[in-house]
Amino acid sequence: MKKILMFVALFSFVPFAFAAKAWYMAPIIGTGSRTDAFRVDIGTYPAGTTYAALIPTLPSGFPAFNFGLAIVSSPDAAPFTNPNNLNEITIAQMDLSTSSLPSPKITKITNFLVNHSMPTTILTSTSTLRGVIRGVGLFVDPNFDETILNAN
Amino acid sequence: MKINGAKLTVNWSKFIVQGASSGTVAAAGGCVNFANDTFTGVNGTLLAAHTPDLGTSWTVQTGSSGDWAISGNAVKDNTGTGPYDYIGVTSTNANYTVQADVKTSANFGGGPAARMSTSAQTSYFAFWNNGASEWDFDKIVAGATTNLITFVGDSPNGVFVTVKITMTDATKTLFTSGISRGTTGDNAITTAGRAGVNASGVTSDLLDNWSACQ
Secondary structure (H helix, E strand, O other): OHHHOOOOOEEEEEOOOOOOEEEEEEEOOOEEOOOEOOOOOOOOOOOOOOOEEEOOOOOOEEOOOOOOEEEEEOOOHHHHHOOOOOOOOOOOOOOOOOHHHHHHHHHHHHHHHHHHHOHHHHHHHEEEEHHHHHHHHHHHHOOOOOOOOOOO | EEEEEEEEEOOOEEEEEEEEOOOOOHHHHHHHHEEEOOOOOOOOHHHHHHOEOOOOOEEEEEOOOOOOEEEEOOOOEEOOOEEEEOOOOOOOOOEEEEEEEEEOOOOOOEEEEEEOOOOOOEEEEEEOOOOOOOEEEEEEEEEOOOOOEEEEEEEEEEEEEEEEEEOOOOEEEEEEEOOOHHHHHHHHOOOEEEEEEEOOOOOOOOOOOOEEEE
C-alpha cells in the first residue's frame, strides 16, 4: 500500500483522441541487470504506450535517488483514471495553475516531496504544474529540461 | 536486393547505397554514414574477425563476453552471452545516429548502441524486451543498466524491424519503424565513444543492415 501511495502522477491530459499523457514521480525498481534494469515503476500499460524517464545515476551506474520522473503517453487513458489506481491525478494542462488542483492531489504531491526529502517550496513557490515538474527535475538533475523529456 | 552488384537497403525515407569498400556514403537528410555493415560473409565468422563494409573492424566491448557471428548474411549472438561490440572507427563528435534491423524468434533481441566506452561496459543502447513486449532504450554505466525510454509494441518476432537511436548533445531519441517513440535528456555519457551493437543473450535473434551516421 505504501509503495502504491508513493506513486504520484503529477499531470495528465488528452491532447489527441487516441493518446493520453501523464507525468509521474515514482519509485525506482529493478536490479540494474539487462533484463531487470533500474526503471520508474509506473505500472502496466497497453500496447502503444511510450514512456521516457529521468533517472540520474552515480558513476557506479546505480540511481542517484530512489525515485524518478517520467512522462507516459498511452492510447488508453484508463490507467490514469482508474479509481483503484492511486497514482492517478487528472489535470487538464501543463500550465494549469496549481491553485486549481483538488486538495487531495496537492496533499499527494506534498507528501511525495516530503517523503523524498525534497523542499515543499517546489510546490509553493510556483504557480503551475510545469513549475512543479521543473522543480522536481532540477532537484535530481541540474540540467533537467522538461521540454526534452517526451513520450510520443 | 542487389542492383548492379550493390546491395540496396530501403531505409524508410532515405536510401543508403552499400557495397563500396571504402569512403563515406551519403544519405538523405544530411546524415552521412561513417560506418556500416550488411554482415555479408561466411556463416560462423565471429564479428571480431569480420570486416565491415565501412568502418575497419569490430571489437568486443570490455565487460561483455562471447561475440556475434555471421548467420545468413546477418549476425547473431553466437554464444548466448549478450556481447556488446563496437566499430573500429570514431565519429567526429558525440552527436550521431546508429540503426539496425532486428528480428527475433519470440525472444529477447539486440540492437544498436552508441557512445560505447572502449574501456568499460558503458553505452546507450536499444533492444527488444520480449518479456514485456516492448522496445527499451537504456544506458549501461559500469555494467549497471537503467531504462530511459520504453515503447510497448512494434514486435520484431519473426519480422525485421528497424530500430534507430540518435544522440544529439543531451537529447537521445528512440525510433522504431521510422517513428519517434520517445526522447530523454539523460546525459550520463557525454563522450563520443564508438557506435556498435548489443545482444540480449539469445542465439536465435538476428541483426542486419547496421549503420552509423552523422
